[in-house]
Amino acid sequence: MTDQDWRVYTGTGAPRGAPIDNLPKPPPWRRFPGSGHVEARPVSDGGETSRRIGDAANRWHLSTDHEVAMVNAAIYLRRPLLVTGRPGTGKSSLAYLIASELGLGPVLRWPIGSRTLLKDGLYSYDAIGRVQAASARPHDEPDIGEFIHLGPLGTALLPYELPRVLLVDELDKGDIDLPNDLLNAFEEGEFRLDELVRISKQQPEVTVMTDDWGSTATIRGGRVQCRSFPIVIITSNGEREFPPALLRRCLQLHLEPPSEKQLGAMVAAQFGPTEGVDVARLIGEFMQRSEEHGGLAADQLLNAVHLAVELVTAGVHQPSDPEWKSLLSAIWHPLQSRSV
Known part of the structure; x- marks a missing residue:
């Protein structure tokens, strides 16, 4: 077997013209039975990829052989890739190169701040907005799905046939508990929406908004489980160390300054x-x-x-x-x- 035979991602960032159709099978312990209906992923990201990594025709030598190998290992093993390095070394750009080359649609970007919680990445529920809508329409109860919005992580865990690319940007800036809170979502590939679980007997299916502009997904039983684990790129500037439990579930890649x-x-x-x-x-x-x-x-x-x-x-x-x-x-x- 040659070096090129096993590589799904080559590092050029040049679109193939069609989404990849030959992803390797995941390990038995990383196979997820997610079910449910989700709209086809958007094709265009409004120019975001070009803005970040430039024109597709001129993307060459942006990734080293080691970077390409580590990305492929993460794809094969269905594990997050923790990317460290100085600011400006191209950590975030890696997610856009992967999504562009493999035709996996817009990158789902989750920027982390000091007050970011796990739920911010999963979904938000506008309870006040629903109460106000109910007051304005007393004879027409608003659908709860109109007030639930999946976040980047929640959208990435929807049951797509092909994985989405999720960028968890600057995790080291987040609350000290956030890395541990992420463990279950990364390990089990699923999460619950408590507001929908409570009403699942009366309303087993609810259509909610996703992190893709104007797109929706149907949630069954208040539970989301992936079918194809997302390609997760976690970036860190090394401002603090992460717990061993998270490091055990990730592959690690350190980016040197660009040559x-x-x-x-x-x-x-x-x-x-x-x-x-x-x-x-x-x-x-x-x-x-x-x-x-x-x-x-x-x-x-x-x-x-x-x-x-x-x-x-x-x-x-x-x-x-x-x-x-x-x-x-x-x-x-x-x-x-x-x-x-």
């Missing part, structure tokens, strides 16, 4: 040809500045390239050295504060 080749690929994906701009020189200066200041983010390079392209377009082909160096100093500012 010169990868930076060139990022610029090509975002800008295509850049006539009049010496991109190679900019990348070299960026890498030197990054080494001097303890690491810069790749988007700081993209900001500099964009400004250089705009200056060329405006007819300022070569700004004066002091002016340009001043601009670069402002754009390439250190990400870490230094003690005086």
Whole structure:
């Protein structure tokens, strides 16, 4: 067997033209019998993927061989992939590359903050809105499904035939209990909606809104269970350690700062040809500045390239050295504060 034979994901991010149809079978202990009706996943994400990882025709060398291997291992084992690394190393972009190449629809993104709870990712129930609607329509009781909205995690666990890609972004910023709270959802691939469980005998099926704009899903018995476990990318900037129980259920991938080749690929994906701009020189200066200041983010390079392209377009082909160096100093500012 060659290296390419087993790889479902190749790392190019280039769409295949149709959703993948040859996913490997999951391990017996990661097979889920989810049932129920869910609308077909949206095809378009409104340009979000292109905004994050650039034009599909120019996505090349964005992932290393090790990154590709780890993504494939996570797909085979149906396990979340915990991606660590400095800010700006492309952790979040990995989810968009996977979804784009495998044709799995828009990425379901769950940004984590200090007050984020597990339920925020699963679903929300607008009880006050339902009471107000009932008061406004006393002879026409509103359907409870109109007031339930699945979150990114809840939508990812719907019984799709093909997995969705879920990005749990910056989990290390969340409450200390959140990683442990995620364990059951990741291990069992299911969750309950208590408000629907209570009325399941009177109303066994309820149609609710999903995290995909304008889409709905039908929930049976107040329970959601996946059929194909989602491809879960969890990112962390390393601000704190995670409990062993979560680490045991994840594969771990540490991303090193992008190489010169990868930076060139990022610029090509975002800008295509850049006539009049010496991109190679900019990348070299960026890498030197990054080494001097303890690491810069790749988007700081993209900001500099964009400004250089705009200056060329405006007819300022070569700004004066002091002016340009001043601009670069402002754009390439250190990400870490230094003690005086």
